[in-house]
Amino acid sequence: MRARVLLMPGWTLFEQLALEESLMRSSQEMWLLLSRPALPAPCTVVMGANAKPHEVLNVNEVLARSAPVIRRFSGGGTVAVDEGITLTSVIGSTLHVTDAGRFPPEIMRWSERLYKPAFARIGSGMHLLEHDYCIGQQKIGGNAQALARDRWVHHTSWIWDIHPSSLRLLTVPPKTPAYREERDHDSFVARVKDLAPAAMSRGRLERQVLAAMLSQFEPVGEGGQPLFENGEGPNEMATSLWDAALGLPGASRFLQAALQAARTAAEQVHAESSARKSNKVVSLADLQAAGSRK
C-alpha cells in the first residue's frame, strides 16, 4: 500500500485536524502523518465530536488558564495536548487497507498491530486494552476515528510526556473503561519517557513509530513515485525521512522536497475541498455556559 508522508509539517493542532478531515473527505490518496503540532498555548484540549464540555473538562481551570478547546471531527474522548505529545495519523481507505476491516473495532485492532512493534522494548510492550493503547494497565495514548464512505482516519496522541497541569484541565469522564478502576489521571496515564530505556530519546521513539507505519505503507511522492528505490527497510526509510524533515546535516534534498510537496498537496486538498468541515474551536461563551452547569 502506498501513502504520502506528512512528517513534522509544522501545522497548529487545529490546522492539522482540519487538514486531516479534508484529506479523508476529499483526497483519494492514503496519508501517514507524524507531528509535534505547533501549540498557541501551553496546552490545548481536544474533545471528541459530541463531547459535552461540562462532563469532560475542568471548566474553571480551562477558563483560568485560557486553554484553547477544540471539538474535533472524530469520535472518542478528550485529550490534553502539550509539548510532550506526539501525534500520528493514518488516513486510509477500506478499498486499499483491506486488512484493517471496515468497522471501527476492526480498524482499532489493526492499528494496534501497526504500532505495537515501535514499543516492543518499552516496559511489557504496548497493547490495546479495551479501546486504549496501554503499557501494562496504564494508558500511553488516546486514539479516535472518523469514517466517511470508504475512507477513514485513525489518529493517536502518544504521551511521551505531559505536564501535570495539563491533566488537571480534564475531569474523569462519565463513562470510563473498566480497566481504569476509578483511578485519577495521574495514576491512569503513563508517560512513555518514564517507561522507556534510558537511552531512548523521544526522537528515537518517534522514528520507531514512523518505521512501524512504513512497514505497512510504501512512502510515495507526487503521482505515486516511490521515495525509496534501493530496497531500504522501514528503519532506514524512517531515519532518512526524519533527517529530511528536521533538515539535519546530510539529509536528502530529494526527500526534503518530497515532504514539502506532500505538505503543499495536503494544503491544496484542504483549500479546494467543499466537503464538510467539522472541527470547531469551542467559544469562550460556550465554555462559560458549561462552567455554569457544573
Added chain:
Amino acid sequence: MAFIATRARAAVCRVATRAAHARAMATLHFTKDHEWVSVDGDSAVIGITQYAQDQMGDVVHVSLPDVGDELSVGDTLASIESVKAASDVYVPVDCVVNEVNGELDGNPGLVNESPEADGWFAKVSVKDASALADMMDEAAYRAFCEQH
C-alpha cells in the same frame, strides 16, 4: 453507511424482528452499506441494520438531519458516534426529511437495542424511487452479509 462487513464467512447476519404491524404495507430494502429503507407509497423510514450496529459497538450519539432537509442519494443522513469513532450514514434515496427520531437524542443506545424498529433515524418523502431498484431484499441482504 460506508461499511462493508469483513466478518468471517461463518458469521451470521442477524436481522432483528420487525414491528410487523407498522410495516404491514411497506416493502423493505437494504443497501450494501447496511442501511434499511422501509417504503410505503411515497414515504419511507430509514435506519441502519442489526448487522451494522453489531459491528460498530456501543452507539453514544446520533446526529440527525433537520426536518425539511432535501437530500440526494449519497448526502449525509446521519452521523453515528460509537466508542472512539464518528461514522457517516448516507441517504439511499432522494428525499425530504419529514421527521427524525427524537428518542435517539437522550437514548442513542436505542440504535443498538432496536436498530430496525425503534432505532429508526428518519421518516422521509421519497422524491425519486429509482435508487430502490439497486437495493436488496431481505433474503439477498442476509446472503450478502454472510458472504462479506
